[in-house]
Each structure stands twice: as structure tokens, then as C-alpha cells.
Amino acid sequence: MPETTTCWADLPADTPFGLDNLPYGVFTVRGVERDRPRVGVAVGDRVLDVGRAARAAGHPALARTLDGPDLNPLLRLGRSAWTELRGMLRDWLTDEDHRETVEPLLLARADVEMHLPFHPGDYVDFYSSEHHAANLGRILRPNDEPLKPNWKHLPVGYHGRAGTVVASGTPIVRPRGQRLPAGAGAPEFGPSARLDIEAEMGFVVGGAGTRLGEPVPVEEFRDHVFGAVLVNDWSARDIQAWEYVPLGPFLAKSFATSVGEWVVPLDALEEARTAPPERDVELLDYLRDGAEQGGPWGFDVAMEVRLNGERIAEPPFASMYWTAAQQLAHLTVNGAVVRAGDLFASGTVSGPEPHQWGSLMELTRGGREPLKLADGEERTFLADGDEVVITATAPGANGSRIGFGEVAGRIAPARR
Amino acid sequence: MPETTTCWADLPADTPFGLDNLPYGVFTVRGVERDRPRVGVAVGDRVLDVGRAARAAGHPALARTLDGPDLNPLLRLGRSAWTELRGMLRDWLTDEDHRETVEPLLLARADVEMHLPFHPGDYVDFYSSEHHAANLGRILRPNDEPLKPNWKHLPVGYHGRAGTVVASGTPIVRPRGQRLPAGAGAPEFGPSARLDIEAEMGFVVGGAGTRLGEPVPVEEFRDHVFGAVLVNDWSARDIQAWEYVPLGPFLAKSFATSVGEWVVPLDALEEARTAPPERDVELLDYLRDGAEQGGPWGFDVAMEVRLNGERIAEPPFASMYWTAAQQLAHLTVNGAVVRAGDLFASGTVSGPEPHQWGSLMELTRGGREPLKLADGEERTFLADGDEVVITATAPGANGSRIGFGEVAGRIAPARR
Incomplete structure (x- = not known):
């Protein structure tokens, strides 16, 4: 349908939630007791009760998949149903x-x-920004090559905890755990003193799911991914440094992962598609993601990180070395199943410039150079009461901007 | 109730499924088209349709939690309901x-x-056998200390893929992936040539679930764990060696994890409780698991691994350094949520003696010393067509043995 068609409702000029976006979320109406969480679509500064709209339009079966309590039933329907619903919404x-x-x-x-x-049934977190991986390598292993030998051959990733993926706005209780004080021979236990953020973009799996042993090639990305969502993968750097050898991060990440309010459909991101950075090593066949494989699969999404209202970073998602299509191909090449609702995230998004780094670990050079904030305060890592809000926009049709809404979280003190 | 009460049905002498065991599984009747998977309890060489029994006994609400398709509704009921049902079954x-x-x-x-x-909503795999961790350290890092500095201070673990936890008997398709040939500068892609097993014991979470930020102390283990189940955490050692730095194992493990047919209730394992090995370093408070914390929480379970019918290992679960109660306390100490159905597994169970090692990696010294099998064949790692069956028993009341049934899997060739 023509992109220039206008909405009969007054949409604010330059709204990030115009007809080219139409992202999906789950809402209840404030003040209605025990209101049932159900699917909504952002339209300007309003939210459409999509299930009721579908019912009114004579689509009761579709409406049932929109009755909540989450997007999972809609995610299971698959690409052709998503496209059809998008057409109906317009x-x-x-x-x-x-x-x-x-x-x-x-x-x-x-x-x-x-x-x-x-x-999400399963949550995988990748590590796909070359700048982030190299920054962390330089901070954590200063006498080593910044990237491990495997880094440019495969999208390094690991499984996170699906049960602690939480909604934007959920208070983030400072985790307690073991950390090794500098020079000490044994660990101490207590609240993390190096609580950090990771500004990421996540992708939400949809479709009927795959069968055990059935990979998802790069070419089939669109059939298995519904859309993209902001992610803040909170990280306790002191806990991580002590626990992560040899099996990777565990409690340093599993206390909470926040996701954004809105899942932006892939269809809304067509204009944002862009080529990923030039690769310096030859890719194995299953990771090729050029035009022949339906690429490019990079997305030109501009992210912004605010700490207590002040912008501290502008991570450019277009700079990611590995694309979401490659991540999904890699994640399933061993035959692992994906299910509707599964989440896989990019890893911290960091660009080449210091103001583009998506974690405090990088922004403060491992905690050695505090950020000076406008209110006169300084931060190495997060203090109790701090609020972090990550937002993002991408180019839409006709010069419009597509908004992702926000993923927000405020740090609550550790439990005693 | 007295342990000596006898069943009105003829139970085979020395059955591992006597009245002291009563493990739970999910079954359908062969030959009944579209029969609904529902909860069954092993009794001798028979299976009781528990939901129908509960209905017949006038417990319709309980019966509904047993109608399937899995144990999860029963797991959610919690400890007092489990105890009550166990009494009814007797x-x-x-x-x-x-x-x-x-x-x-x-x-x-x-x-x-x-x-x-x-x-399982989430699946965590630990690494809690000192013998296994040290054996692997010696094989993979011969010039280093076999254990990393953190190993005796915390139960090292990582998240696995919940969506590829499969039933005993599910064919295991040899995974494909990247591996670095010895001396090569770039990885190759292909079927894993070092496909291995890990003989483990898993624990299944039950109860209402915890809230974000709410740890499960060692003392509360029984309220949050329903029972134990055999686990085979299939592992592709060549894929693992290349991918695992720095974020841990990923595709080397995520293609399949098999669990046993029967979940043995904790109540059936009372006689098997035993003290874990002496700890050489002082534990932080939240990991203490002595009598004051309701311990001991070790279990004297004798495991057996058969390859194509031949016994190749007898891993002793009693030798595990970290107990399941410590694992759960650690897993949640940062505030991570647990939900009914979550699975956490011990990691490979290996005893001090070579015939007690629970992986081929150890049994063949990293693939350097093939196992000589009775049929004249040799194995370093698994061949297509190989079948691995892991079984286990534990002491029950009055000299009886409690059986765990088996976890079985046969290797199918890699997809082309």
C-alpha cells in the first residue's frame, strides 16, 4: 500500500509511531482493576487495542491471538499472518x-x-560489536590481543536466563554475589560495586518454530524473526570478572535483562537495512549474508543512552560486525531448535568513537576515568537510584523516523 | 507410614520401582491414536495412570494437575501437595x-x-565434580593449574538451552559446526568429530516460583526442588574448544540435552543422603550446607554408563564437591528467579578412579587412548549408530534400591 496514505486520526508531526512503524506491545488500562494484559499497537501518542479492532472487523480467530497475556500467540502465526495484520492495521x-x-x-x-x-523460551546474548569486544579485551587482558582468535570467524554468544527477562521500568535490585578484591586470595560476598549497563538490540523469533536438527539459513531470516526490541543487559562487572572462567558469565548477568516496551516489526525496518562493516576474514558459507542471501542484514538504528536524563552515549547499531541474520544462522547451525518468543540480542552496541560506547565499562575505561555528569556528580558504575533509559530510532519511509520507544530501569539498593 | 507395608499388586523382587520410590514421568499408551501425554508413576514393571486414580479417589482438582502434557502443573503445587500425593499413592x-x-x-x-x-523454563548446567574439572583442566591446559582459582569458592555453572532438552530415546543428530584443525589458521565447517557424553544428575525445580530478588537459601532446598532426574549433556568437544573463549560453551552443547524418563522425588532419596567430600577452602556463608542448614545434601547415587550395551563407566554421584542445595543457593543468590520446571544439572559426574569418569573426553584422555570395547571395536568419541544408556540407583529403605530408570540416546548421522 502507498506509504503516503494518511491516518484519519491526528498524528503528531514527526511522531516516531507513524503508520510506517506500528510496533507491538502488551498493555493494561490504568485504573481498571485486574485488567487483562493484551496486545496493543503504538499509533502516534495512542495505543490501539488490536484484539478488539480485529474482532470488530470480523476476524475472531486472529483476535484470539491478540487477547494476551503476551505477543507469543501472534508470534507463532508466522510471516504471512504478520504481513496480513499489518495491512489490516493500515x-x-x-x-x-x-x-x-x-x-x-x-x-x-x-x-x-x-x-x-x-x-522468551530461550535467551541468547551475542557479542557482535567489534569495538565493544576489542575495548573489553584491552581493559580485561591488556597484554593480549584484544580479540580472541575465533571472534571474526563466528558470532560469539552464550545463553542467558530467560526467566529474568523483565519489562521496561522493572526496578533493578543491585545483585549480591562473590567478587575478588584486588590482591586478595579469597573472594568476598556483597552487593556488586561495579553495576553496569549493556545497550543492545534484540530480535524476537516467530513462526511455527523449527524442528530439532533444522538450521535457519541466512536466507530464511525473515520467516523466523518477527521484529526488534531494545535490550539492556544489566551486568555486574565485579561478579563477572571472578566467575566467568572457564564457562562464561552466569550470575553477573542473570539477575535481570530489561527489554523495551515495543517490538518493531521487521517490515518497519526495510528502510533501515544497511550493509554491515567490511569483513576482514573470509566467512564460512553458512555465515554469508550478501545480496545472494537476501542481505544486507545490518540495520541503521541510532541508539541513545541516558543516565538520570543526561545523554551519555550514542551507540550506532549499523556498526555491528555480525548481523542478526548471521546470529540466527549460527545459533541454529548445530540443529538447535528455535521457538516463537525466543530472544537473541546483539551484545553491547559500541561504535568506533568514545561517545558511541554502550557500556560504562568502556565509557569509564574499566572504572578508571569517571564520567563527569552535568549535575556535578561523577560515575564509574551505577549508584542506587540511578535511572538508565535507552532509546532508538531508525529511518522510515519518506524521511520519517521509526521509534523503538524505550527500555528503562532504576537501580534499587541490594537486599540485606 | 511404615516402609514395610506391601503392595497388593505383585511387585518383582528387588524392583527398583517399589513403594519407596514412586517416580513420576509422562506417558501415552502405545497404539492409541492421539493419546494424550499424562502423568504416570512407575510401580514395579507397571505405570500407574495417576490422574485417573486421583479422579477415582475423589480428588478432581489434583487430577487436573496430572492430566498432562507434562509434570509442570504438579511441580507448581509445591512441597505439601507432593507429600500428600505421595501418601495417597501409598x-x-x-x-x-x-x-x-x-x-x-x-x-x-x-x-x-x-x-x-x-x-524447563531455564536450564543451568554446573561443573561440580572436582575430578571432572581437574581431568579436563589437565587435558585442555596441561601447563596450568588444573582448577581455576574460583572453582573451590563457588559452583561454576552456565546457562544451557532449555528448548533442546529432549526426552530419553530421542535420536541425537550429530551436530555440525566450526572447529579449528590442529595447526590450522582458520576454522573448518562440518560434522563434529569429537562427539561426547556427560553423565549427570539433574534437579527439577518446583513450588510457586520465587520473585525477582528473592534467593533460595540452602535451608529451603526441599521447598523448591521436586526431585532428581538423569541427564546426558551431549557435547561436541571440537566445536567447544574453538568457540568457548571467552563466553563459555554454546553450540557445543545446545544441540541436545537428554533427560531421563523418571523424576525421582526427593522424598524417595532420604536414605541416599550423604555428606559431600571434605571442603578444602572455607565457604562463604550462603554456601554452607551442614547440619545447621538441613544438610547433608550429597546423595549416594551409583551411576552407570553403557555404550552399545557395554559398561564403560560407573560415576559415583556421592563424590560431587558441590551439592544441589549449594547450586540452587548460588544460582539464586543474585536474585535470579526460579520457576517450576526449571532444571539444573550437576555437570559431568566423575569419581577419583579412571573407571568412574563420566565422559569419553576423560575415559580416552582427550581422545589419545581409545577405549577398547568387548566386540573388538575401539572408540575415542561417539560413532554414528552408537547408543549410550545411563542408569542409576540409590539406597532405599530396608536395603531396597531406588531406580532412576534410564536416559538413552542413539547417534544419528549429521544432516547433509
Whole structure:
């Protein structure tokens, strides 16, 4: 359908939630007791109750997949249903004939509360920014090559804890754990003193799921991925440094991973597609992601990290060395199953410039150079009460911007 | 109730599935089209259709939690419901008044097919055998200390892939992936040439689940763990060696993890409780597991690994350095949530003696000394067609043995 069709509702000029975006989330109406979490779509500064719209339009079976409590039933439907629903949404929102039915189903954003949009069966976190991996290598292993020998041959990743993926706004309780004080022979136990963020972009799996032994080649990325969502992979650097050898990060990451309110459909990101950086080593066949494989699969998403309201970083997602299509191909090349709702995230997004680094570990050079904030305060790592908000936008059609909303979290003191 | 009460049904002498065991699984009846997977309890060489028994005994609400498709609804009920059901099962099977109703609900084991007993939300694998960790250290890092500095201070672990936890008997397709040939500068892609087993014991979480930020201390182990199950954590050693730095094993493990048919309730393992090995370093408070914390929490379980019918190892679970109660306390000390159905496994169980090692990596000294099998064949790692069966027993009341059934898997050739 033509991108220039306009909505019968007044959308704010330059809204990041125009008809070219239409991201999905899960909401309840504030003040309604025991209101059922159900699927909503952001339209301007309002939220459409999509299930009720589908029911009103005579699609009861589709409506049932939108009744909540999460996006998972919609995710299971697969690519052709998603495309069809997207077409319907545009119709409902542009055709005056639908206005009378649909307009009452648009709720003010301020009147609804957003919830965890999907429940992941498995959560994988990659490590796909060359700048981030090299920065961390230089900080943690100053006498070594910054990148490990495998880094440019495969997207390094690991499994995170699916059960602690939480909605934007969930308070992040400072984790307690073991850490080895400098020079000490034995660890101490206590609240993490090096609590950090990781600004990431996640991808949400959809479709009927795969069967054991069935890889998802780069070419089939669109059939198995519904959309993208902001991720903050909170990290306790002191716990991580002590525990991570030889099996990788565990409790340093598993206390909470926040995801954004809105899942932006891949269809909304067509304009944002861009070539990933030049690769310096030859890729094995299953990781090729050029035009022949339906690429490019990079996305030109501009991210922003705010700490207590002040912008501290602008990570450019376009700079990621490994793309989401390669990540999914790698994740499944051994035959591992993916299921609708699974989440895989990019790893910290860091660009080449210091103001583009997506973690405090990098921004403060391992905690050695505090960030000086506008209010006169300094931070190496997060203090109790600090709020971190990550946002992002991407180019849409006709010069518009696609918004991802935000992923937010405030640090609560450790339990005693 | 007295342990000497006998079942009105004829149980085979020395059955590992006597009234002191009563493990739970999920079955369908062979030959019944689209039969619904539901909960069964092993009794001698038969399986009791527990949901129908509960319904017949006038417990419809309980019966609904046993209707399948997995144990998860029963797991959510929590400790007091599990104890009550266990008492009912003993009544039904010993009181002649129940015989007429219950006996028709006992199906021959040969007539039923067993399925994945529970669906884990999260799967964590530990690394808790000192002998295994030291053996691997010596093989992989011959010039280093065999154990990393953190190993005796915390139970090292990582998250595995919950979506590829599969039922005993599921064919294991040889995974493909990247591995670095000795001396090569770049990796190759292909079927794993070093496919291995890991003989493990897993623990299945139950209860209402915890809230974010709420640890499970050692003292509360019994309230949050339903029982134990055999685990074979299949491992591709060549893929692992190349990929695992610095974030740990990923595709080398995520293609499949097999779990046993039967989950043995903790109540059945009371006689098997035993003190773990003496610890050489002082434990932080949250990891203490002595009598004050309700310990000991070691279990004297004798495991056996058979390759194509021939016994190749007898791993002693009693030799594990870290106990399941410590593992759960560690896993949650940072505030991570656990949910009913979550699985955490011990890591490879290896004793001090070579015939007690629970992986081929150890049994063949990193593939350098092939196992000579009785049929004249040799193995370093698994060949296509090989079948691995792991079994285990533990002491029960009055000199009886408690059986865990088996976890079995046969290697299928890699996909082309």
C-alpha cells in the first residue's frame, strides 16, 4: 500500500509511531482493576487495542491471538499472518469507513501501562560489536590481543536466563554475589560495586518454530524473526570478572535483562537495512549474508543512552560486525531448535568513537576515568537510584523516523 | 507410614520401582491414536495412570494437575501437595479397598511410551565434580593449574538451552559446526568429530516460583526442588574448544540435552543422603550446607554408563564437591528467579578412579587412548549408530534400591 496514505486520526508531526512503524506491545488500562494484559499497537501518542479492532472487523480467530497475556500467540502465526495484520492495521487507520469503530479503541498512551511484550523460551546474548569486544579485551587482558582468535570467524554468544527477562521500568535490585578484591586470595560476598549497563538490540523469533536438527539459513531470516526490541543487559562487572572462567558469565548477568516496551516489526525496518562493516576474514558459507542471501542484514538504528536524563552515549547499531541474520544462522547451525518468543540480542552496541560506547565499562575505561555528569556528580558504575533509559530510532519511509520507544530501569539498593 | 507395608499388586523382587520410590514421568499408551501425554508413576514393571486414580479417589482438582502434557502443573503445587500425593499413592497401592479401582489403572511398562517429563523454563548446567574439572583442566591446559582459582569458592555453572532438552530415546543428530584443525589458521565447517557424553544428575525445580530478588537459601532446598532426574549433556568437544573463549560453551552443547524418563522425588532419596567430600577452602556463608542448614545434601547415587550395551563407566554421584542445595543457593543468590520446571544439572559426574569418569573426553584422555570395547571395536568419541544408556540407583529403605530408570540416546548421522 502507498506509504503516503494518511491516518484519519491526528498524528503528531514527526511522531516516531507513524503508520510506517506500528510496533507491538502488551498493555493494561490504568485504573481498571485486574485488567487483562493484551496486545496493543503504538499509533502516534495512542495505543490501539488490536484484539478488539480485529474482532470488530470480523476476524475472531486472529483476535484470539491478540487477547494476551503476551505477543507469543501472534508470534507463532508466522510471516504471512504478520504481513496480513499489518495491512489490516493500515486499512483500519486510514480508511474513514473504519474510523467510527476503531477510533474508540485508541487509548491515550498515558492511560495505559505497558508490560513484558513476550515471554522468551530461550535467551541468547551475542557479542557482535567489534569495538565493544576489542575495548573489553584491552581493559580485561591488556597484554593480549584484544580479540580472541575465533571472534571474526563466528558470532560469539552464550545463553542467558530467560526467566529474568523483565519489562521496561522493572526496578533493578543491585545483585549480591562473590567478587575478588584486588590482591586478595579469597573472594568476598556483597552487593556488586561495579553495576553496569549493556545497550543492545534484540530480535524476537516467530513462526511455527523449527524442528530439532533444522538450521535457519541466512536466507530464511525473515520467516523466523518477527521484529526488534531494545535490550539492556544489566551486568555486574565485579561478579563477572571472578566467575566467568572457564564457562562464561552466569550470575553477573542473570539477575535481570530489561527489554523495551515495543517490538518493531521487521517490515518497519526495510528502510533501515544497511550493509554491515567490511569483513576482514573470509566467512564460512553458512555465515554469508550478501545480496545472494537476501542481505544486507545490518540495520541503521541510532541508539541513545541516558543516565538520570543526561545523554551519555550514542551507540550506532549499523556498526555491528555480525548481523542478526548471521546470529540466527549460527545459533541454529548445530540443529538447535528455535521457538516463537525466543530472544537473541546483539551484545553491547559500541561504535568506533568514545561517545558511541554502550557500556560504562568502556565509557569509564574499566572504572578508571569517571564520567563527569552535568549535575556535578561523577560515575564509574551505577549508584542506587540511578535511572538508565535507552532509546532508538531508525529511518522510515519518506524521511520519517521509526521509534523503538524505550527500555528503562532504576537501580534499587541490594537486599540485606 | 511404615516402609514395610506391601503392595497388593505383585511387585518383582528387588524392583527398583517399589513403594519407596514412586517416580513420576509422562506417558501415552502405545497404539492409541492421539493419546494424550499424562502423568504416570512407575510401580514395579507397571505405570500407574495417576490422574485417573486421583479422579477415582475423589480428588478432581489434583487430577487436573496430572492430566498432562507434562509434570509442570504438579511441580507448581509445591512441597505439601507432593507429600500428600505421595501418601495417597501409598494408600492406593497398599490398601485392598482401593485395589478394585486402582489395579485397572496400572499399565504394563511395555504398553506405554514415555515422553519428556517436564518442560524447563531455564536450564543451568554446573561443573561440580572436582575430578571432572581437574581431568579436563589437565587435558585442555596441561601447563596450568588444573582448577581455576574460583572453582573451590563457588559452583561454576552456565546457562544451557532449555528448548533442546529432549526426552530419553530421542535420536541425537550429530551436530555440525566450526572447529579449528590442529595447526590450522582458520576454522573448518562440518560434522563434529569429537562427539561426547556427560553423565549427570539433574534437579527439577518446583513450588510457586520465587520473585525477582528473592534467593533460595540452602535451608529451603526441599521447598523448591521436586526431585532428581538423569541427564546426558551431549557435547561436541571440537566445536567447544574453538568457540568457548571467552563466553563459555554454546553450540557445543545446545544441540541436545537428554533427560531421563523418571523424576525421582526427593522424598524417595532420604536414605541416599550423604555428606559431600571434605571442603578444602572455607565457604562463604550462603554456601554452607551442614547440619545447621538441613544438610547433608550429597546423595549416594551409583551411576552407570553403557555404550552399545557395554559398561564403560560407573560415576559415583556421592563424590560431587558441590551439592544441589549449594547450586540452587548460588544460582539464586543474585536474585535470579526460579520457576517450576526449571532444571539444573550437576555437570559431568566423575569419581577419583579412571573407571568412574563420566565422559569419553576423560575415559580416552582427550581422545589419545581409545577405549577398547568387548566386540573388538575401539572408540575415542561417539560413532554414528552408537547408543549410550545411563542408569542409576540409590539406597532405599530396608536395603531396597531406588531406580532412576534410564536416559538413552542413539547417534544419528549429521544432516547433509
